[in-house]
Amino acid sequence: MTIPNLENNRVKLSLLDLSNYTHLESIAQQKDLIYYSPSDISTPEALKAYVQTAVDGYYHKNTIPFIVFDKISKNYAGSTRYGLISWKDKVLHIGWTWIGYEFQGIGLNTNMKFLMLQYAFETLEFEKVEFRIDDRNQKSRKAVEKLGATLEGVLRSDKLMKDGYRRNTCCYGILKAEWPEVKEKLLAVIG
Template sequence: MEFDFEPDIVLENERVRLEPLTEDHLPHLLPIALTQPDLLEYSPSRFGDEESLKSYMGSALIGRALEERYPFVIYDKPTQRYVGSTSFGNVSNTNLRIEIGWTWIDEQLQRTGLNRANKFLMLRYAFETLEFERVEFKADSRNEKSRRAMEAIGATYEGTLRSHTLMSDGFRRSTVYYSILKEEWPEIKERVFVNQL
């Protein structure tokens, strides 16, 4: 099945709902950006004020229109509020691969199982609905928290692309790549995401 950018994709379980990001979500996400300006410290995107968040969301929505990125807003069901964003991107229907990334979550909800529930929904969609062969993840090589999170969900480190991405402060970051393959998914699903089943 090909990934289609047109329909509104909603992924949910008992913990979380991922719904397509729209401009209407700005007032829900703005308090997070204003109170946690360092949340995207390792992202090339600016963050921490209203204009930066508008720009971030605008780029994400343009990415969907150009069929480059499919952004979601993350709704945490226990707290009944929007708490961040994540995306599918770098889709290749020909090569049956997709990237999961651009993820940020309110610090108050980190390490609560929310991100794992979110990743499970996205991985299940990629491997079981789309029947893709490969899911990719990437991060700034300095971002130990993201690297440990990718390893915790069973992703395999593949290498580092040196001086790969220009950051907003002029620094050129090196980018680490991880992946999960379709044949690895059944074992990872049972071992890592057993509480999601």
């Protein structure tokens, strides 16, 4: 499976692997960057294990991890991923997204998600894209709702967090039939 770079004038998403992940070490150590995730990236060793899991998933064809490059600041900004890919059902998740605090609220995430949605629906020809978010994470929930995703339900006590808390997971989705309208709205936002 060869994945091209996904890019526009704002952002470039390239395959994340063990040859490039060290660009993210300083960002990954930002305090509470992935507080609402069950994953750990807080040390160089934890980040390497996180990337190794993503790479393993890539070779098993159930994840496609990306390293995020902000073309405006010319800096690596974070990581995102397609995951839980069902090639048979034509459904995948977009998630495992984290970008440094300095890259938040400036349109980078919207551009990333647009490129990922466009590739999922128009190139991979998937039928549905899902997002799963901790119900306490209002910032991420609002961002996904702004993309045009619909809240489909909440999985109660779904994930065990690093601190022992059992989170409720909000499930959002965008269907292929909804993509043309979602795309039009996103293009108006990202220009």
